[in-house]
Amino acid sequence: MMVLPAGAARAMAGAGETHDWYAFLRALTGIAPVVQPTPEMVALLGEACERTLIPASYFGKVRLSPRFHSALAHSLCHWSMDGLTPDLLEQGADAVLQQHAALAELDDDALREEWTRKTRELASLWRAWQAALTEAGLMEPIRGWQILLDALPARAALPLVMAGFTELTAMDCAALRILDARTTIALVALHDDAHPDAYRPTARLAAILRAADMPLQEILIPAAPVAPPQMTILDTPNPLYEVETVAREILKLQQEGVALDEIALLVRQPDALAEMLAVIFARYEIPLQGEVGLPLERSWRIRWLMDGIRLLMGVGVGADWLHWLEHPAHRLDYATLRPLHRLRRCQSARSWLDAALTRAADPNLHRLLQRLHEWRQGLPASLPQVARRLILHLGAPTQESDLAEWLQLVDAYARQWRRRSAPEATNLLERLVSGARYTQRLGTSGVRLLPMEHADLVETQVAFALQVLEGTLPRRCPDDPFLREGERNALNAALGAQGVCLPTRADAQAAEPMLFQRILHAARERLYFSYPRTQGGDSDALPSFYLEALKARLGDAVRTRFYSLEAITPAPEDALHPYDQSLREPTPYAEPPPILRHPDHRARRADLERPFSVTELETLLRCPFEHFARYVLRLRPLARELSLREVGSLTHATLCRAMRQRPRSHDPQEWVQRLVEHLQALLAERAPDLPDWQVEVLRALAQRLARRFGWREPRYLQQFGLEPHACEWAFGSATDDEDERAIAEPLHNQRQPRRVVYRLGNGREIALCGVIDRIDLSPQRDVALVLDYKLGSAPARSDFLDGRAVQGLLYVHAVRSLLPNAQVVLAYDRLKAGKRVRFVPNETQLVQRFNRGNWEDNGCVVLLTQGQWRQAENRLRHLLTQAIDGLRHATIAPTPGDHCRRCAFADLCRAAQR
Ligand code: SF4
Incomplete structure (x- = not known):
């Protein structure tokens, strides 16, 4: 046998x-x-550590760490097999102190005292573990071997x-x-x-x-005179290239008639390469057989289960629930989940599930939420039961290696789930899972994936040894964390007579050359060694010095193939797969019929008959590419966190409400108080879907702006002699833009907004739409102030004269269509700066009315002659005529400038100026 x-x-x-x-x-x-501990055995050692150790103990700092428990349990199992026992450990530790202190490098009193503390603690933990295992009815390793x-x-x-x-x-x-x-x-x-x-x-x-008293009879079997395999070294630029090169070589071998199960891949760390091998080999349709040990967290099923457990334990927010429910494992479509999209995503996981239960209309979804609601009641104590229900819901058999490992972990710590709070239990489970592994089985036929340690046991026609690098072959064997190299040597010397034989790092290191010899005999006909010249990013990797020695020994019998990074496409003789052939000969490109470039089609796409929002026209003038991304492709950046948009819309809504219900007096104190009350009420009614701390930041920011406004506004009202007439006045159509404000007050308009037409320089007309923040009127309605609240800056005088104050000039145009006989002044209220900049026609009455108050800064009044005002309007007309013409011809050239700083599409246009 x-x-x-x-x-x-x-x-x-x-x-x-x-x-x-x-x-x-x-x-x-x-x-x-x-041979090794089960999760239950590790859990019992964890409890023993918790009971036995205190923070001041030798292992006090790591006494609660699941990784420490697992490493120690594995070591105790190995030591048991090496003949060590707790008594022998203590006895050996004393003998080391007396006879082998130099071997153990215990050079001074402090080191000797530390050695005694450590070994005594290890022995006492070991005994406590043995007692716990026996009490739990589990097999204690030493006793198990004895039986x-x-x-x-x-x-x-x-x-x-x-x-x-x-x-x-x-x-x-x-x-x-x-x-x-x-x-x-x-x-x-x-x-x-x-x-x-x-x-x-x-x-x-x-x-x-x-x-061990086993007499040996040595028989030397001379090596059979067989020809060594043909050896080739594949020198590749990076790990991806290495795996691709190996796959292409396998395709060539297959074409020559080599059966796939006569090919072996020898890998030192299969888990590091497993994912890449699976992807590249799937691309080339090369089946793999064997198995690979992977971290448990690599399994999508475990990640899904862990996400579910976290949420049921109350860890996370509504957005995490939505994300989890959208997973295909739940078999819920978008329409079914749509009612849940309206729930606040930033609320806690617990309250989101309660709210979701009341919203879910679909019976399947409702049943699922109901079940989740019930499952969470008994957590964390009921974790083992909930884990099984989730697996049942997933519809996967529990015998699958990843699920079986995970369930073993959950069951092993059943006592801990009963003792811990939900967040503590979640934290422990996450730490356990992060250190656990499972065995993923590959196919049952195809190329064999083998660890190098089994290289010559499965002799094949062809073998590929991958990642033959310094540090991998030979491997730098690490020192043992519990008993270091010198300590092991000393214990072996002290206890050798009693049958103890602890393996050392030197023994492991000495085995490396033989591993390479075994690889040399892994294949009958062809043996390939491959390595990447770089590892993970750009760090250089060195080929194993064994390869240099091999080349020196065998000379030309070892061929080296060098692959350069620039050679993106494979050589013609290597391009056997359709994928590689397509790389070499790209699909010929045929120019499509010019349907999309036909002027009629472009005009249809531009749709010049629709109303243009003022914001859209401003974007179009600023940069046609930004306009294309925003209004044609309708792309929007993801808005997940607090942004200026929320600050702006909350402040606008607060000011609108405060102006509509303004105090009769001009007492700033009263104004400030009313503004703050309106702000609080708005936040209580319609808090944005943000984490609580961000809502508080938003409140503080908006409150500061509102206070600043409250101190100024009554002075302006007195000074200008105007009355607020309309807040949020819409023209053209009800909405201003795609980006409606997150928190908005109702429009001023009672009826359908009035139509506003704008005549371009070429005689064509376009319809405008927009919403003006505020319009103030004099009692005789002969003076109107168009007011725009701004978080940022106002246009400079030069911008205005160049027709670049697009929004302001078009608002003035819209108000003139409403009040043709009024004189119109344009003002920007800069909320952060606490300043109201007004553009005033240079007429005595208006100049007096809107002149700078002695409490105001310079630069808040810009006087413009009639000619200058007309010049600004004409320039704007010219710019808009050009822009609309560009839109008709689908011109989308990026126009970089200072405005790129606030643009969300820089990654698309690649022309941003920042
Ligand atoms: S980054 Fe600048 S150039 Fe690019 S789309 Fe935005 S505004 Fe235009």
């Missing part, structure tokens, strides 16, 4: 009768050897051939010693007298077996 190290037998499935070593012992005795060893002599065993072993623990040796008395055992190991350093693990294995 052939027995292989743990994990290797699965990779050889179908290649004759082979057994995994531990599965073989289990089959023989009916007792499963404890297994006791059961072995009674079993009959077939002759064994053991292959691929590079290390054996004390327990493995004890089992072999018992089996050795009952049957014949042949251990096949690699050796070469000419290169003993390349095969050090074999020598160590022989030494361990001899030390």
Whole structure:
């Protein structure tokens, strides 16, 4: 019977009768050897740490860390197999102090004291864990092995051939010693007298077996004189290119008649490459077989479950619920979820679910929300039950490896869920999941994905060793965090006579050259080594020095193919797949018939008969590309956080309401108080959908602007002798723009807004629409003030004269159509600056009325002669005529300038000036 190290037998499935070593012992005795801890065992160690350790303990800082519990539980299992026990650890620690302190590098009193503290604490944690395992009815590792060893002599065993072993623990040796008395055992190991350093693990294995009182009879089998495989090195620019090159080479091999399951991919860290391999090989339709261990968080099902648990525990906000419910796993379409889109997304997860229950009209959705509502009642104590219900809802079998691992974790910590609050439980579950892994099974046929450690056990016709880099092959083996290298050496010296044999970093490092030798024998005909010259971003990567040694030894027998980054398309002989062929010969482009460029079509698209909002015309004049993105493509930047838009619309609404219900007096105190009251009322009625802290920031900002306004407004009213006539006066049509204000007061208009027409320079007319913030009138209605509230700046005099004050001039045009006999003054109230800038026709009466008050800053009055005013209007007419003409001809050239700073489409136009 052939027995292989743990994990290797699965990779050889179908290649004759082979057994995994531990599965073989289990089959023989009916007792499963404890090789590594289950999540339940780790959870019990976590509880023991919590009970036993205090913050001042040696491991006090990490006593609550699930990663620490998991690492320690794994170490305790390994130490048990290496022959160590809590008593031996304490005994060995004392012996180390007395006889081997130098070996353990315990050079001074502080280090010696630390060593004693650490080993005593480890021993006491170990004992506490053993007691907890026994109490919970679980198999304690040392006892488990003892029972297994006791059961072995009674079993009959077939002759064994053991292959691929590079290390054996004390327990493995004890089992072999018992089996050795009952049957014949042949251990096949690699050796070469000419290169003993390349095969050090074999020598160590022989030494361990001899030390375990197993007499060895060594038989040297000379290597069969077979021709070495043809070797090729693929030197590629980056990891993606490397995998693509390997895939293309496999396609060529397939074309030559090599069966896919005769090709092996040897990888040191399969999880790092798994995703890229899956994507690239799927592109080239190359099936993969084997399995790969991945972090649990890589599974979409686990991410979906974790999102659901988080929300049920009350962690998150409404937007997270919506996002989760939109997942295809729920099988809910957009129309079904639409009523829930109107709920406040920033409210807490808990209140959002309550509100959603009252809104859901669809019976399926209502049933689901009802169930979720019920499930959350018993959390976190009922987490194991809720986890199973969610999996049932997902419709996936619980035997799937990722779900099984996740459920094991949830079940293992059942006691913790009962003790912890919902946020604490969520936090613990997240930490547990972040450190856990699962095995993802690939297909059952196709190219074999194998760990390098099993390289020569599955001999194939062709093999590719990927990522052959310094640091990967040979790997820099890390030191053990609990017992460092020197400490292990010292413990081995102190306890060797009692059968303890802890593996060291040096042993692991010495095994690396043999791994490379094994890779050299992984393929019968062709062996490829590949590596990327860069790793993750731009950092350089070095090829393994083993490759240099190989080239030096074999010379021209090892060919190197260099791939440059510039060679984006594969060479003609490599382009076998339609995807690569399309890269080499792009689909010929045929100019489509000029339907879209026909002037009639463009005019239809421009739709010059519709009303143009003043804001749209302002955008069109500023930059035709911005206009195209905003008004033709109708793109909008995502608005998730507090922005100036909310500040502006809340302040506008507050000022509108305050002017409509203004105090009779001109007392600024009273004005400020009323403004603040209106602001609070508006926020209470229609708070924007933002997190609470952002609503508070919004309140503070808007309040500051409103206060500033309250101190000025009564003075202006007295000074100008005007009365507010209309706030939010619409013309043309009810809405001003696509971007309606988030918080808006009702329009002033009782009836349909009046039509306003604007004549262009070429005699054509366009209809205008817009909403004017405020219009004030004199008692005789012979003077009108058009007022625009602004968070930013007002146009400069030069802009006005150039016709660039588009919005203001068009508002004046609209008001003139309403009040043809009135003299119109245009004003911008700069809310942040606390300043009202007015553009006043230079006529004595108007100049006196709108002159600068002695409490005002300079620059708040811009006087304009009739000619200057006419000049501004004519220039605007000219600009608009050109812009509308450009619109008709679909001109969308970006026009960069200062305005790019506020434009959301810079990534699209790529011409932004910033
Ligand atoms: S970034 Fe500037 S040039 Fe580009 S679309 Fe916006 S305004 Fe136009």
